Amino acid sequence: MPTPTPTLTRIHRPLLLAPAGNWECAKAAIENGADAIYFGLERFNARMRAENFTEGDLPELMAWLHQRGVKGYVTMNTLVFPQELPAAEQYLRSIILAGVDAAIVQDVGLCKLIRHLSPDFPIHASTQMTVTSAAGAEFAHELGCNLVVLARECSLKEIDKIQAQLSDREISIPLEVFVHGALCVAYSGQCLTSESLGGRSANRGECAQACRMPYDLIVDGEYYHLGDKKYLLSPQDLAGLNVLPEIIKSGVSCLKIEGRLKTPEYVASVTKVYRSALDRIVADLGISAEPDRDLYNLEMAFSRGLYTGWFEGINNQALVHARFGKKRGVYLGEVTRVYPDREAIAIDPIAPIKAGDGIVFDCGHPEDREEGGRVYEVFKNERQSEVMLSFGRGAVNFRQVYIGDKVWKTSDPELDKQVRQTYAGDVPKFQRSIDLEIHGEINQPLIAIARDEVGYVVQVESEILLVAAQNQPLTTDKLSSQLGRLGNTPFRLGSLTNHLVDDLMLPVSALNQIRRELVTKLTEARSQPKSWQLSPTNKLTDLLPEVDRAVLNPPQLIILVRKLDQIPAAIESGIATIYCELEDPRKYHEAVQLVRAAKSKSNPPQIFVAPPRITKPGENWILEQVRSSDADGYLIRNYDHLEFFKTDRCIGDFALNVANPLTADYFYQNYTFDRLTASYDLNIDQLTALIRSCPRDWFEVTIHQHMPMFHMEHCVFCTFLSEGTDYTNCGRPCDEHQVKLRDRVGTEHILQADAGCRNTVFNGVAQTGAEYIHRLVELGVYNFRLEFVNESPQTVSETIGYYQQLLGGQISGTELWKSLQLSSQLGVTRGSLGV
Known part of the structure; x- marks a missing residue:
């Protein structure tokens, strides 16, 4: 007989995780049924505008949470710069000693540091790590993470595939998904918009929410009228309520509500709706007894429009209505x-x-x-x-x-x-179930054992001995009635199992005393901080790489092109290394042949090609197409690339977010890289600190580029230039039109699609770090990258020429910047390297 399909009641109940930007939000979450809350401290968290907690709050906060049977996770979900590592180490020691239940982490180096300090403290891989596949989850697992928060762009079908592939790899790691709240239009951890436009990095908790601003659509150089649609990059808010049964069936371990910048009322309303729905589904009672009321409460809590996001797959028409970007x-x-x-x-x-x-x-x-x-x-x-x-x-x-x-x-x-x-006052309003076992026999004390949902067990014995009952013996109903009077406590009676031998009696006052002692003991047991291991001798300095000051090499330019006709310009300029990033990976073969045709030159260039930045389950065919080009090597941008191209020559690209020596060392120790590209989040002082803390030949620095701002699953071409929902029915307007997004100050940002139909918005204004190049050369950097997007071959040649003059000492960085200003119609800024 076939194995019956399991019912929802047999499926593991996922935890409900709520946001807490302050004490009142934490209380709102607890009193409305959150199983766990996540919160930030003063530093290293991706919501620096929230009120947040302090290190000093941790002992009191964690004791309070644990008394209520609630877990507490600290968000350390930003990149950490070299100068900040000692402070991060101190933060981690405080967090671990306070009994925090886990840290939510983005930075690879920080994960490495945590595992060095403590072998058992839980690490949750943040959605900022951009995990979209089983390869990404395996990377996090090998890094020492105990749970992975998937990218919000993963559909239910993709989550099922990831679960199946992890099982095939014999990797057991729980997955967490966002179930409600604001959606970032860009992949978390891959958005450089705020950094590019104002030096406020989203990877540092300082997102300026440029996605919520109005933009004009410029198609083939002309304004494209869209009526009242101006908010072209502002998704509706995520609401997974209607697909909650399917989410639970996927086997995810935790459902996360977004909103550490939201009000306590928001936290209370949304938590209450999902708590009720989750409990009803697990009990096989349906999603909600009052669906209209739940929807009303969610919309009033906060709504830019509610939608299931990417859970049901890609529907570009529904994801972004484009009519407003604020709460309605x-x-x-x-x-x-x-x-x-x-x-x-x-x-x-x-x-x-x-x-x-x-x-x-x-x-x-x-x-x-x-x-x-x-x-x-x-x-x-x-x-x-x-x-x-x-x-x-x-x-x-x-x-x-x-x-x-x-x-x-x-x-x-x-x-x-x-x-x-729902959360006013000091009396607990949301009570968590405890189960009781009652044992005893005549002339012996009554023994009561209480077990809570978390796993704590306490036992109390009566001071008075049990006697034979003449009438009104201690039946199960009577015990439940008396011991279940748990009002004004964090507990409610779940089940009571009566193991009393024969008909016995105990005074009501004794039963009341037992109940009070059970509550006291259970509360005290839950208040104790988790005893994670913390090494007193392991230190940050143990992990820092040795700095090998090798002989300086002469500086060289590396050119990244995004159009085939830019390649000859790079070759003719005498460039030794060319990177190529094209929308259609089938054209990489032609790109490679263009470069190979130059082999007759005395110094023939080498060519590396770039796979798309995101890889989802079932997209390895794209990587196969990339490899079939037979390039000299590949730009590595995600965890699937690490795995797929592990036997090839590789350059670690900026998308790996290498911002400190611990991260750089992890990649060098575990993978074969020619070099790594320093994170685009670093300013010149932070970049200098990174270079000084590592061997000088580890890095290349991008010194000229149109910053890739938004990288997103949302396809602007499909949404506004077709009536289709995704690549299957959009008619591919990206093949026919050149599109730009004009912002409020008139800058026209360049839009491009990739092989996975994901869009990147490139800053319309190129940025240069030319004024810092000699400082970097003195530090030992000798690989400098220039990136181009849609420039003409002539512009490519001229720009390369300026930088060659700079490296040759013929012009200064300031002179180069002024020259580029004059030769560029869009202008060139000094960029985000400036401090």
């Missing part, structure tokens, strides 16, 4: 009539509205000041379905409100009050 709330309908003299409007509402609610009028220009205010009165109009909304005197400028304007409810004070009541 619940959609009420459109304005049907305006009554300026009565300071009122009429609508046909599709959602409830009442006096006191706050609304905003949406005329299609969210970048401008919008009219809105609190509703003073709601009353029926003469039309059957219409209602009139009146406002306080002067609250709304009705000359700026028009028939057809969309109306959104942005505030519901009554709901806010109800939500705040």
